[in-house]
Amino acid sequence: MNCDETRLELVAFADGELSQLEAQSVREHLATCTACAALADGHRATGDLLSEYPGIEVRTKTTLAILDAVEREATSRPRRVVQLRRWLAAAAVVAALVTIGSLVWHPHIGGPSSAGVLDDPVVLDIVQNLDLYDKLDDLMAPDIGSDLDLRAADPDVDDTNDREG
Amino acid sequence: MHDDSDVALMLGLQKGDTAAFEILLRRHQEPILNLAYRFLGDRDEAEDLTQDVFLRLYRARASYRPDAKFTTWLYRIASNACLNALRARKGRRAMSLEGLAADGRNATPIQIEDTKASAPPVALLRDEMGERIRGIVDGLPDAQRLAIVLNKYQDLSYEEVAEAMDLTVMAVKSLLFRARERIKERLMPYLREEVR
Ligand SMILES: [Zn+2]
Numbered sequence: 295m296n297c298d299e300t301r302l303e304l305v306a307f308a309d310g311e312l313s314q315l316e317a318q319s320v321r322e323h324l325a326t327c328t329a330c331a332a333l334a335d336g337h338r339a340t341g342d343l344l345s346e347y348p349g350i351e352v353r354t355k356t357t358l359a360i361l362d363a364v365e366r367e368a369t370s371r372p373r374r375v376v377q378l379r380r381w382l383a384a385a386a387v388v389a390a391l392v393t394i395g396s397l398v399w400h401p402h403i404g405g406p407s408s409a410g411v412l413d414d415p416v417v418l419d420i421v422q423n424l425d426l427y428d429k430l431d432d433l434m435a436p437d438i439g440s441d442l443d444l445r446a447a448d449p450d451v452d453d454t455n456d457r458e459g
Numbered sequence: 460m461h462d463d464s465d466v467a468l469m470l471g472l473q474k475g476d477t478a479a480f481e482i483l484l485r486r487h488q489e490p491i492l493n494l495a496y497r498f499l500g501d502r503d504e505a506e507d508l509t510q511d512v513f514l515r516l517y518r519a520r521a522s523y524r525p526d527a528k529f530t531t532w533l534y535r536i537a538s539n540a541c542l543n544a545l546r547a548r549k550g551r552r553a554m555s556l557e558g559l560a561a562d563g564r565n566a567t568p569i570q571i572e573d574t575k576a577s578a579p580p581v582a583l584l585r586d587e588m589g590e591r592i593r594g595i596v597d598g599l600p601d602a603q604r605l606a607i608v609l610n611k612y613q614d615l616s617y618e619e620v621a622e623a624m625d626l627t628v629m630a631v632k633s634l635l636f637r638a639r640e641r642i643k644e645r646l647m648p649y650l651r652e653e654v655r
Contacts, residue, residue, distance in 0.1 A: 305639045306632055309610070311617050340643040344611050347592040349493040356492070356506045360484055360513045367517065368477055 295323045300330050308337040465529035472520050484513055487530070490613055491537050497608045498541045499548075500597045508544050512537045534615065534623035538605060545601060588649070595645045603638035606631055 295303075300323040306312050307320045324331045465486070471479035491512050495505035515536050523532060596604060602624070609620045610631075621631045 302636070305636045306617070309617070309635070311632070336643055337639060340639060340646055341611070343588065343646055343649075344592060344596075344607075344642065346588045347497065347596060347612070348589045349489075349612070350496050350502060350505070352489050352492055352509075353506070356509060357484065357488060360488070360510045361481060363510060363514055364477070364480060364517045367514070 295319045297323075297327060297330055300324070300327070301333060304330070304334050304337050307334065308341050466525045469520065469523050469529060470525060472517075473523065480513075480517060483516070487533060488513070491533070494534075494537055494608055494613055495541060495544070497593075497596060497612055498605055499544060500593070504544060504548070508537075508540050511544075512540045515540065531619055531622050534609065534613065534619070535625070538609070538623045541605060542601070591646075591649065595642055598645075599638055599641060603634050603641070606634040607638045607642075610635055 300320055303312060303316060303320050307317060312320065320334075324334055465483065468476075468479040468483050472483070488509055492505055492509045495508040495512075496502060499505055499508065512533075516533065519536070523529075596607060599607060605624060606620055609615045609623055610617065615623065617628050617631050617635070620626075620635075621628045624631065626634075
């Protein structure tokens with residue numbers, strides 16, 4: 295290794311990031327070159343000084359704020375399912391009104407048992423679906439919000455294994 | 460150090476165990492807070508960012524795969540959040556890890572600084588030197604600053620920094636070399652006079 299090649303590696307050398315073979319080459323050069331050895335000392339000293347930058351401690355209120363925020367998110371009703379349920383409820387009301395309307399205007403359609411709107415198979419089906427979506431709501435809660443998924447919200451953050459070295 | 464149990468906790472969180480989240484938070488919030496603090500240089504912003512990172516972690520729990528080291532995944536989220544916070548603060552053109560990748564790929568060849576050797580520092584009050592270092596780190600270009608903070612203060616290897624920043628190891632090596640050269644140059648006045 296000559297001086298230029300050695301100097302390119304001095305930071306990685308100080309950081310312990312060179313392979314054994316590379317580190318050995320650097321050491322051999324430093325043993326014979328006082329100029330490069332002095333630069334290496336400089337990088338080591340700089341590295342030591344960098345550790346003088348003090349960190350900060352976590353305040354309890356920060357931890358609690360994060361736990362609160364996640365708790366709120368965990369217990370909030372999934373948005374899309376809520377919207378779907380609202381839509382179905384509205385559809386059920388419309389269907390019921392249409393059925394009632396048709397009974398009023400064409401009483402013969404309903405026959406003897408037409409007084410019970412819930413007997414109508416269409417209305418029944420919607421009401422049963424409402425129950426189903428109530429259950430789905432609970433089942434889907436843990437996975438809900440793929441729109442909140444990091445990949446979707448922030449395509450830069452992805453499975454690191456997809457990246458080439 | 461914690462990685463095996465971190466993975467187990469993440470898998471628990473995926474199954475709805477919110478207690479696992481609290482353990483992960485208490486374990487990793489201080490490193491993330493300090494990453495944000497040293498990158499952004501402001502405590503309040505760093506606290507907001509820490510909250511943002513852990514909320515993102517919670518929201519992205521389903522996408523976590525146990526074959527990815529937990530801290531690598533976490534630092535990737537945090538690195539993105541840092542850059543987003545900077546973008547929000549500066550209100551400047553879109554900045555992304557792709558931008559950093561371009562920065563790393565287009566990095567000019569490492570320049571050899573032909574300066575005199577530096578040596579151990581003169582005795583400075585610890586607080587004074589801390590402020591000095593803080594000012595120097597604050598003054599680094601964004602990509603260099605993030606790389607230095609991840610490597611020097613979060614103890615990530617070059618390879619881990621590369622994964623967190625979505626760069627190649629060579630790009631990280633170049634960023635860190637330039638950062639350290641710049642830092643050494645700025646610290647020169649505070650090094651012992653006889654070796655300047
Ligand atoms: Zn030399």
